[in-house]
Amino acid sequence: MRRIRCREEVCIGCRLCEVWCQVEHSKSKEIINAFLRETAFPRVRVEERGPISISLQCRHCEEPNCVHACISGALYRDLETCVVKHDASKCVGCWSCVLACPYDAIIRDDAHNRVLKCDLCEGREEPICVEKCPNDALIVEAYDAL
C-alpha cells in the first residue's frame, strides 16, 4: 500500500504541490488553462504557521473513517489498489467526511457541493506533487497492512 508523506522539516511552503495538483486534475492538464479558464481545484492543502509548513493529503487509511461516514457511497476503498477513492458524481456535500478525517485531507468544493481528495494521481507512475516538489519534502512511502 502506498501513500504520500510530507517531511515537514524540509517543506518550505512553496505550494507547488497545490499548483501541480490543480493542473493534473484539470481537464486540459495545462497550467494556464487550469488556472484561468477552468474551475479545477487542488486535492492537497498546505497549512502554515510562522516558519512551519506542511503539505497534507489523503493517507489512504486501511480503515478509512471517511468511507464509514459517507452517506452517499461516493467514498470507497478500492480493495485491489488500496486507494481510497471518491466518486464525485455521487457526492452531495454533506461534509460528514470532513468531520471523520483526522488528517485534514478532505477539501471542500463549495461551488459544486462536493469534496475533493487525493487519488494518488491515478494513471501516473508517481503522484505529480511528489514529482514536482522542489525540496523532496513529499515522498511516496509504502506501508504494511494492519
Add this chain to the structure above:
Amino acid sequence: MHCKYLIIGNSVGGVAASEAIREIDKVGKIVMVSEEPHRVYSRALIPYFIAGRIDLEKMYYRDANFYEKNDILPFLGKKVIKIDFKDRKAEMEDGCKIGYKKLLLATGAAPFIPQMKGLDKERPKDGFFTFSSLDDAMKIKKKIESGIAERAAVLGGGLTGLMAAEALAENGIEVTVVELAGSLLPGVLDETASHLVEEHLEEKSLKISTGRRIVEVVGEESVETAVLDDGTILPCDLLIIGAGVRPRVELARDTGVRVNRGIVVDRRMRTSVNDVYACGDCAEDYDFLQGDFRLLPIWPTAYAGGRVAGFNMCGVEREYRWGTNMNSMHFFGLRIIVAGSITENGDDEVFKKICGDGNYRRIALKDDRVVGMILMNEIEGAGVLLNLMRAGINVKSFKEELLSNDFGLISLPEKLRQEIMT
C-alpha cells in the same frame, strides 16, 4: 433454506457487515432480508432527493450489481416476523423459514409518531408523511410534483425535521416548523448555536414555532390543518413528522437477547445470545467518551458497527472503538458540525467564540481533554478535533489554538502532529 450468514436489514449496517464478511469469507452463503422492496439506498439522502438536488438513481448507496458482486442472496420486500434463536431459524411473513449459523440484526429504527387527535396511524390522511424511507420520499415527491402542496407543517425541530423543512422550502413550499422544546435542535446544539440557526432559518422565510405541540390534524381524506396546543391553526397540505426515531427491537424483545433501550451488544457487536450480532440504529453502541453503551442512531456508527460485526461473524476479532455523538449538517448553506458532549456540564471548561457571518465555535474540555465541539460555518479542522477527542490528547499547551478558525494539524505541537501522522 439455510445460510451461513443471515442479515436482517438491507441498509448501511447490513451492507457494511456483508462487505466485511466478503473480505474474509468469499464463499459462505449470505442472505440479506429487508422489509423494504428497494435495493440498498441511503435514507440520509432523502432531504437531497426531496429538495431536487439529486435524482432517484443517486439515492442508491451501492451499484445495482452489489448483491451479485458480493454473492449475496437478497430477499427484498420480505419481513421477518419471528426468530427462533434456539433452532436458529428466522420466519418471514409468508411463512418461509431461513436457517442460519450467524445472525445479524441490522433492523434500524422507526420514526416516532406522537399521538394527536384525528390521526389514524394505520390509515393516515393523504398528505401526512414520515420522513424516513424511500417510499415516504417518493410519496412526498409525488405530492409536491402534483403542484397541490403549497403549505407544510413539520413536526420536529430536530435534525430530521429541519432537513425536511429546508427541502420543502426549496420547492417553494411555505413551511412552519413546530418544536416541542424551547429552541431548535434541542440536545444537538447549545443555546447560542440554536439561536443562530433559528435566525438563519427565519431569514430564509421558514416559520418557527417552538415550545409547541401539534395536538390535532384536521381534514377528511387529506390533511387540511394542524392545530397547536395553544389553539393556533396551521393550514397545511403536507404534515411531515420528523420527531426522532425508536430502535426496532421487536425481533429481540422477550427472547433471550438482552434489550435495553436498544439491543445490548459488547464491543464486538455480540448480543447476549451466541452467534447473534446487532449493529446500527437498533443497537446500543459503545461511546468512547462515556465509556459506556448507548443509542447512537447515526450513519457512521451503523457502518463501523456493521463492519466490526461482519469481521467477528467470520471469526476475525475486531472491537468497536470510535463511536460517539457526531453529526455534520447544513441548512440553507449554513454548515454545522457537532461531536461529543454539547450540553452545559458543570465540570467542563468551555471555550466559545462568535464572529459574524454565522461563524461560531464552541469547544468543551474536561481535564484538558476535548469532550465536545460545535463548529458553525468554518468547519475545517473538525476531523483533527474529533481525533483529539478520540485519542484523549491533553491539549493544555495549545488550548488557545482550538478556537482559531483555521485550526488544523499545523496548530498542534510538532511532536504530537508527527505522532498522529505516522
